[in-house]
Amino acid sequence: METSPRIAIVGAGPGGLTCARVLQTHGIDVTVYDADASALARDPGGTLDLHADSGQIALEDAGLLAEFMALARPEGQAKSMLDQHGTVLNAYVPDAGDVAAPEVDRGQLRAMLAANVEPGTIRWGHKLLHAVPLGDGAHRLEFDGAASAEADLVIGADGAWSRVRPLLCDAVPAYSGVCFLDVYYDDVEHRHPAIAELVGDGHMFAKDGQGRAVIGQRNSNGRVRAFLALRAEARVLNDLDLGDRDAVHTFLLQEYAGWEPRFRPFLTDCDGGYVSRPIHILPAPLTWDHTPGVTLLGDAAHLMSPFGGFGANLAMLDGAELAHAIAKEPTIDEAITRYEATMLPRSGEHAVGANDALERFFATGAVTAAQAPDPQAEHERYLANAAAYRSS
Incomplete structure (x- = not known):
């Protein structure tokens, strides 16, 4: 050099x-x-x-x-996929080690x-x-x-x-048409047990096939983070006042009206505010x-x-x-x-x-269930690719 x-x-x-x-x-x-x-x-x-x-x-x-x-x-590598009725379509628990x-x-x-x-x-x-x-x-x-x-x-x-x-x-990045509302829940085992149960140790993916999803992920120190994901025009979420919790609750409860009631705490019970994260690519x-x-x-x-x-x-x-x-x-x-x-x-x-x-x-x-990737196959691919990378 x-x-x-x-x-x-x-x-x-x-x-x-x-x-x-x-x-x-x-x-x-x-x-x-x-x-x-x-x-x-x-x-x-x-x-x-x-x-x-x-x-x-x-x-x-x-x-x-x-x-x-x-x-x-x-x-935290555990994963589950559910539909909007709470039916578990598939689940993955990683092996020890x-x-x-x-x-x-x-x-x-x-x-x-x-x-x-x-x-x-x-x-x-x-x-x-x-x-x-x-x-x-x-x-x-x-x-x-x-x-x-x-x-x-x-x-x-x-x-x-x-x-x-x-x-x-x-x-320049372009809006993908999908926006996440980023929320979190603290001390979930005691304060949000329904959320803790649905998310488990890793990730929960729930969707309705109509452009709406709830993605929950276990973080450290008793926190679960979730992304309330919507396919929506940018102006719809731009017009939503995220500081007005009542307005956000009304909007979300309308959007997710057909969902199993167990998902409602994800929409209304977050401990912080709602942060808009439009997905750009x-x-x-x-x-x-x-x-x-x-x-x-x-x-x-x-x-x-x-x-x-x-x-x-x-x-x-x-x-x-x-x-x-x-x-x-x-x-x-x-x-x-x-x-x-x-x-x-x-x-x-x-x-x-x-x-x-x-x-x-x-x-x-x-x-x-077929819409979810196979985590076991993904893990095997990561390990095989790692071995090939190191040997190249």
């Missing part, structure tokens, strides 16, 4: 932090910029399953797999990664406004508050609404022409539907592979070329599949 390139990662999520950690294991300096005030400054969201063939490989490269396993919840895709809270994962980069690596409170080309692959990063920095390589790990992506292409497969001094990883490069759980896993694998390419190639340009040659086709294939899965899940029609 050319002498001491100035490397800037924009975004301190799992992908950006994994990249920074692996770079530092190679003795390469890097600075990470993030708009948040700290790793725990905002609600980080729900739980993630880290796949043996992607997220876990990245953590192994970062020397953090054992630390992750100490946090992870293998029992199954670590193909254990769960971890997003906040726990981010905090673990942030604690394992060198002190001073992350510049919190740096919201990127613009990335300005300076020539010869160099860029100036301009942050809110007049701060700026220059870099020989800018890595956009800044998510769906990336400020780095416009340097490479004009693609980038065109897939997305590619761009090689541009000196800049590349993307994670959602900035391949924002896709959450169905399949590929987002964070691919982001972390992206970060680890990019770091290895930087360490091994003689120039930044050659490192970007090597990385993108693998990342772009892989992410394109996964994005197409994940977006198709979203469409199938919310399609109109009878709900049947």
Whole structure:
């Protein structure tokens, strides 16, 4: 690698932090910029399953797999699928010792990664406004508050609404037609026992075949998070005042009027507020022409539907592979070329599949057990892919 390139990662999520950690294991300096005030400054969201063939490989490269396993919840791999009448169509309980895709809270994962980069690596409170080309692959990063920095390589790990992506292409996320209302319930065993029973140790997927679903996921510390998922025009949810609980309850009870009463607590009994999370996706497969001094990883490069759980896993694998390419190639340009040659086709294939899965899940029609993926087959595939990856 050319002498001491100035490397800037924009975004301190799992992908950006994994990249920074692996770079530092190679003795390469890097600075990470993030708009948040700290790793725990905002609600980080729900739980993630880290796949043996992607997220876990990245953590192994970062020397953090054992630390992750100490946090992870293998029992969280359990899944059930129900129809709107509460009929269990299929259920999966992982075998003892199954670590193909254990769960971890997003906040726990981010905090673990942030604690394992060198002190001073992350510049919190740096919201990127613009990335300005300076020539010869160099860029100036301009942050809110007049701060700026220059870099020989800018890595956009800044998510769906990336400020780095416009340097490479004009693609922007589009609304998929599906919106999640994000809610949570605390101390569920005592305060929300009906919800605790339906969700179990892992995930519950319930849907009615008319574009409505309730997705519940067990988090740590007695919390269940749920996504009240609706196929709806953006304006319908934009017009709903999420701060008016009575109005939200009326809306949800109308939408889910034909559902079994056991699901009603999911709609009305959340402990926090209702957060709208419209599902946006980038065109897939997305590619761009090689541009000196800049590349993307994670959602900035391949924002896709959450169905399949590929987002964070691919982001972390992206970060680890990019770091290895930087360490091994003689120039930044050659490192970007090597990385993108693998990342772009892989992410394109996964994005197409994940977006198709979203469409199938919310399609109109009878709900049947055959519509759910086979978790056992998924786990076997993760393990086989991991073995093939390591041997390649």
